[in-house]
Amino acid sequence: MASRATQTVVHFSAPFRLPDFDRVQPAGAYRVDHVEEAIEGASWLGWRRVGAFIHLPGVGMRGPTQQMVPINPADLDAALEKDRQS
Template identity: 70%
Template sequence: MTTRTTQTTVAFSSPFLLPGFDQPQPAGDYLVDHDEEAIEGPSHIAWLRVAAFIHLPAVGVRSTTRRMVPITPGDLDAALEKDRK
């Protein structure tokens, strides 16, 4: 099965908390990886998102440790929408 990972950057203007996080994260730009699997049809290929991960800490923050935390795209979208208000 064919898989791909795409990476985007999301921006938070205020601290945010996603389900599963033990503490709020500060405002900033964060990298998000989306893992997808190909679904091949007779005339086209579609991509199904199977996982998403946010990189902690934010882009540009100096840290001796970095980690990728699994998230759900819906939770991320809700947090970004809340941040915009």
């Protein structure tokens, strides 16, 4: 089955925390990878998201290690919405 990965950058204006994070992350820009797999029909091709990962620390931030952490896209969307309302 074919798969693809796309990257986006999300911006937080205030510190944030996602449900499975051990600690609060600082405000800033964060790279997010979305992994999708192909859904093939008789005459069409679609894509279904099967995973998402955020890169820590954020873009341009220093940290002891770089890590890619799996996240729930709905949790990320909720955190971004909360950040926009702040």
